Amino acid sequence: MTTRMLGAPVLRTEDPRLLRGEGRYLDDLGQGAYEVAIVRSPHAHARVLDIDVTGALDVDGVVAVYTYEDLPPRLRERLPVLIPHPALTAARTQHVLAAGEVNHVGEAVAMVVARDRYLAEDAANRIHVAYEPLPAVVGHERAASGQLLVHDDIPGNLAATLTQEIGDAPGRIAAAPNRLTFRLDIDRSASTPMETRGVHARWDADDQRLRVHSSTQTPTSVRAVVASYLELPLAQVECVAPDIGGGFGVKIVHPWPEELLVPWAARLLGHEVKFTEDRREHFISANHERGQVQFIDVGFDDDGRILGLDVRLLHDHGAYIPYGLIVPIITSTQLLGPYRITDYRVRFDSLYTNTVPVSPYRGAGRPQGCFAMERTMDRIARHLGLDRTLVRERNLIRPDEMPYDFGLTFQDGRPYAYDSGDFPASLAKLRELADWDGFPARRAAAEAAGRLLGIGMAAYVEGTGVGPYEGGHVQVETTGKVKVATGLSTQGQGHRTAFAQVVADALGVPFEDVEVVTGDTRRFAYAVGTFASRAAVMSGNAIHLAALKVREKALRIASEALEVDVEDLELVDGHVRVVGSPATSIPLGVLATMSNPLRYAFDASARIATQFASPGTTDRPPVAAGESPGLEGTDFYSPLRSTFANGMHAVEVEVDPETSDVRILRYSVVHDCGTLINPMIVEGQIMGGVAQGVGGALYEEMAYDEHGQLLNASFMDFLMPYASEVPAVAVDHLETPSPLNPLGIKGAGEAGVIPGSAALASAIEDAVGVGIDAMPLSPSRLHALRVAADHR
Amino acid sequence: MKPPPFAYHAPRSVEEALTLLAALDGAKVLAGGQSLVPLLNMRLAEPAALIDIGRIPGLDVLEVADGHVRIGAGVTHERLRRDDAVAAVQPLLRRALDLVAHPVIRNRGTTVGSVVHADPAAEMPAVVALLGGTLEVASVRGRRSIEAADLVRGPLESDVAPDELALELRVPVAAPGTGSAFVELSRRHGDYALAGVATEVAVDGGRIVGARATFIGVGTGTAVLDLSPAVAGRDAADLDVVDVAAAVAGFVEPQDDVHADAAYRRHLAGVLAGRAVRAAAADALARAGAGVR
Numbered sequence A: 001m002t003t004r005m006l007g008a009p010v011l012r013t014e015d016p017r018l019l020r021g022e023g024r025y026l027d028d029l030g031q032g033a034y035e036v037a038i039v040r041s042p043h044a045h046a047r048v049l050d051i052d053v054t055g056a057l058d059v060d061g062v063v064a065v066y067t068y069e070d071l072p073p074r075l076r077e078r079l080p081v082l083i084p085h086p087a088l089t090a091a092r093t094q095h096v097l098a099a100g101e102v103n104h105v106g107e108a109v110a111m112v113v114a115r116d117r118y119l120a121e122d123a124a125n126r127i128h129v130a131y132e133p134l135p136a137v138v139g140h141e142r143a144a145s146g147q148l149l150v151h152d153d154i155p156g157n158l159a160a161t162l163t164q165e166i167g168d169a170p171g172r173i174a175a176a177p178n179r180l181t182f183r184l185d186i187d188r189s190a191s192t193p194m195e196t197r198g199v200h201a202r203w204d205a206d207d208q209r210l211r212v213h214s215s216t217q218t219p220t221s222v223r224a225v226v227a228s229y230l231e232l233p234l235a236q237v238e239c240v241a242p243d244i245g246g247g248f249g250v251k252i253v254h255p256w257p258e259e260l261l262v263p264w265a266a267r268l269l270g271h272e273v274k275f276t277e278d279r280r281e282h283f284i285s286a287n288h289e290r291g292q293v294q295f296i297d298v299g300f301d302d303d304g305r306i307l308g309l310d311v312r313l314l315h316d317h318g319a320y321i322p323y324g325l326i327v328p329i330i331t332s333t334q335l336l337g338p339y340r341i342t343d344y345r346v347r348f349d350s351l352y353t354n355t356v357p358v359s360p361y362r363g364a365g366r367p368q369g370c371f372a373m374e375r376t377m378d379r380i381a382r383h384l385g386l387d388r389t390l391v392r393e394r395n396l397i398r399p400d401e402m403p404y405d406f407g408l409t410f411q412d413g414r415p416y417a418y419d420s421g422d423f424p425a426s427l428a429k430l431r432e433l434a435d436w437d438g439f440p441a442r443r444a445a446a447e448a449a450g451r452l453l454g455i456g457m458a459a460y461v462e463g464t465g466v467g468p469y470e471g472g473h474v475q476v477e478t479t480g481k482v483k484v485a486t487g488l489s490t491q492g493q494g495h496r497t498a499f500a501q502v503v504a505d506a507l508g509v510p511f512e513d514v515e516v517v518t519g520d521t522r523r524f525a526y527a528v529g530t531f532a533s534r535a536a537v538m539s540g541n542a543i544h545l546a547a548l549k550v551r552e553k554a555l556r557i558a559s560e561a562l563e564v565d566v567e568d569l570e571l572v573d574g575h576v577r578v579v580g581s582p583a584t585s586i587p588l589g590v591l592a593t594m595s596n597p598l599r600y601a602f603d604a605s606a607r608i609a610t611q612f613a614s615p616g617t618t619d620r621p622p623v624a625a626g627e628s629p630g631l632e633g634t635d636f637y638s639p640l641r642s643t644f645a646n647g648m649h650a651v652e653v654e655v656d657p658e659t660s661d662v663r664i665l666r667y668s669v670v671h672d673c674g675t676l677i678n679p680m681i682v683e684g685q686i687m688g689g690v691a692q693g694v695g696g697a698l699y700e701e702m703a704y705d706e707h708g709q710l711l712n713a714s715f716m717d718f719l720m721p722y723a724s725e726v727p728a729v730a731v732d733h734l735e736t737p738s739p740l741n742p743l744g745i746k747g748a749g750e751a752g753v754i755p756g757s758a759a760l761a762s763a764i765e766d767a768v769g770v771g772i773d774a775m776p777l778s779p780s781r782l783h784a785l786r787v788a789a790d791h792r
Numbered sequence B: 001m002k003p004p005p006f007a008y009h010a011p012r013s014v015e016e017a018l019t020l021l022a023a024l025d026g027a028k029v030l031a032g033g034q035s036l037v038p039l040l041n042m043r044l045a046e047p048a049a050l051i052d053i054g055r056i057p058g059l060d061v062l063e064v065a066d067g068h069v070r071i072g073a074g075v076t077h078e079r080l081r082r083d084d085a086v087a088a089v090q091p092l093l094r095r096a097l098d099l100v101a102h103p104v105i106r107n108r109g110t111t112v113g114s115v116v117h118a119d120p121a122a123e124m125p126a127v128v129a130l131l132g133g134t135l136e137v138a139s140v141r142g143r144r145s146i147e148a149a150d151l152v153r154g155p156l157e158s159d160v161a162p163d164e165l166a167l168e169l170r171v172p173v174a175a176p177g178t179g180s181a182f183v184e185l186s187r188r189h190g191d192y193a194l195a196g197v198a199t200e201v202a203v204d205g206g207r208i209v210g211a212r213a214t215f216i217g218v219g220t221g222t223a224v225l226d227l228s229p230a231v232a233g234r235d236a237a238d239l240d241v242v243d244v245a246a247a248v249a250g251f252v253e254p255q256d257d258v259h260a261d262a263a264y265r266r267h268l269a270g271v272l273a274g275r276a277v278r279a280a281a282a283d284a285l286a287r288a289g290a291g292v293r
């Protein structure tokens, strides 16, 4: 019997190779390639008066130096606005190399191509750029005041302002028996994947083809944009994402300047060219996220039920806005979490500043939204003297209200409607997993020993699996092995394992016989990309549908060959066999051979498909109308709208009463992402997310000074937590399948990070009794808050 | 993050190294490379030549002799940390090294290199300043001993001249009746600390008779604070440290940076000093009880 793979905690097939150091990451490619170094702006805002490259040209081993002036017309155009939106009235993107002005420290100004990166850096250091520094706009307040401008022609530094509204929030708030207004701040953080950005390109003059390898989350779109900017037919460009050492959102943005410059230079120079970003560059030239100021105005009844909620967001999107308004739109909607809020208004201003641009980083606007909503819940509880879980419980949407349509528009341009979920059950599970009711006793015992404990929780709903589509191709080879391809790329999530599980079940083949390829436009050219916790939902379902097509075809061919009705056949262990008489069977590999009528018997097994092998029918063509040769199938999954996963975290902390140092004692997660393909992988995703949530809450920030200099642009000073700072996580699952897709799955990739700041703020506040309105929270800041509270 | 060009030399003897140091302009000694290589990669240092001392025999001495721990320039943090004989006679070395970076860095970084590098956030210069001792250095001009008190002149500036090679650090063993502790708070395990304190206390008849401390991360360099006025005469077994914080607050000169503001660091130094003095007192009693001398 083939055991059911869907839902099994299968070990990841990727790991042995990666753990043995056999991964092929971008920098492992092109050992003979020329290498690139980029001259980057040291100023946050300046006019570029002159670039003197003569010193660089003297360096032995330098191949070429390029500035904006050297670029062909198409490459002089600004980078595309990837996601246009009607509200985005003042969109501005950068040039691949600065055209007279730089708008953040780290912006690309000139490119050096040399024999190796050492020489390229030597030469880059000898390029003299004359700048006329301009005042820098840093921080939400200065941007919003509009006194100084990032872009001369964009008044108020305002790229967009957008309001969404349901019901009558201001009216309900004014009439509510209780009202609270407050401000919440979240600082910047960033994806900071272990592998930085990188791109390698090779122009094949014989084939007239360009092959681009990029450490990207969207090879199909990189291919399209490279073809467009290099003015090449799409058919002459291929793009492959090799092994990727993490993306977390930053690598969905494209094209990075280097993603166009490197292929352009490779073609021009007739030689492989490679760019591998270094860590310092990554901090100042790859996008950040999270920085947002949020003003909350909430009205509620005496039981803690929210009557109206009015939210205003100031979103700092940095110097440019390549990814549109996605982050604040997600905050605007996902802020609502699992709560029934009928009267809601949210407005955001998306503001330019002279800092690194902002685009989604795992969680993408949700951690900020969750922080807003969950801090609101805690404030209501404190105001009314109620237990924090009780206030939440009273506001939850009930399972019988599903699907629940808020009447808002989500990031996919479609209704913001929850498809399924059982929030009260999740909360009950969390209280149990975290032993919420046992906490007062734990706290009392600790207090007696002079220790300070606190507990907190946060809940979220995550829209996952956004469209428009993904596809899958499944092919049974004549050996019986199954080859699967999907266009979206993978960056460590275990897609190859999870998708193989899907196919193994759909086709009744051993898991080991299924091999999955992702992110290679030569194998599958139609795809959108890996982001928004969408890969399992989108490609998982597409591959499932494609596998079903193959299944149907295999059964049909076998039915003819065995002269048995399809209904009497089953697919088990790589064979089609007759139900009840398993001895009568045909291996899938043989069916694959039979599916492809041949003229030439190139090997022994091929013989059965040749013209004289069997009598067969002569009254229809060998490949019947509407048929195609081969035991393979392609299909696409395109959802009506997003599917919504949800979860709740509880965290228990100890605060050192003297040093204000925070230690996490216990971290509990209840998670519902519908049907689980592989619970082990999902738990890994959650734990990784929790690690980043802890980072965002307690450690990471982008410390810009008023001049727009990033003061902590290294892993020495940007404090990504180590394993020693990340707690063990207890996870419990709930499975409410999505009614929207055949497999019933919902995305799981981003979930773990979302409630980190909200839950930790709640717990720390509970421990020290001082209100927490801003994250991240260092011991120094917590100490200052406690001192200030003592003096009040 | 690739270093600028430099010439690389790997001498096989001290004499050869000294000759190179004297002959080459802008040459730098390369020991474990755990401080120097990052500086090169960030292009914050551009030495014309590196003199790698990793292949010089005889620099790896590690022994207890004549009331001192002798630590050769080739001895890594980790080797020193793991040495039980050293820990028995001067436990503060291991206690501090437990807090220095991570195993992979300690496996390469040298304790002598750390002292010469004189990072104001590094543990070992503070320990050496507290315990006293000497650094033996040599150049073609001759040999000399630098007293612990004179070793560090300022942030990232030691008394070792550009043409000198540090050969060996000598740290006195712990005196009878003393106890020591190193207490710090770092944001992440193994990071340079926000603030830290090395202390040594002397106990006689169950009472504190002396207490001294050096600090890291709070702007005091390797200056030694005499904490005796704050704790002398008190019961070592249940030491009251109320007066320590005030003494520390008047001594440290912290600054704001991205990790903490000065007020917090001042507060923190006082808290940590109190804890360190208590721990050192307990250590002194424990060592006395165990008959260590």
Ligand SMILES: Cc1cc2nc3c(=O)[nH]c(=O)nc-3n(C[C@H](O)[C@H](O)[C@H](O)COP(=O)(O)OP(=O)(O)OC[C@H]3O[C@@H](n4cnc5c(N)ncnc54)[C@H](O)[C@@H]3O)c2cc1C
Binding pocket: B028, B029, B030, B031, B032, B033, B034, B035, B036, B037, B038, B053, B073, B077, B099, B100, B101, B102, B105, B108, B109, B110, B111, B112, B113, B114, B115, B116, B117, B119, B121, B122, B123, B124, B160, B164, B165, B166, B167, B190, B191, B192, B193
């Ligand atoms: C991620 C990371 C974290 C770290 N955390 C800590 C920490 O928490 N605490 C801490 O104290 N340190 C820390 N370090 C630094 C580490 O301890 C270094 O190894 C040490 O400071 C320098 O020793 P080294 O042998 O590596 O010296 P090198 O880097 O080789 O040299 C440092 C300097 O000393 C000079 N030098 C070295 N040896 C000699 C000699 N024999 N004679 C003359 N000059 C010499 C060199 O010329 C150079 O200027 C950390 C390092 C890293 C990379």
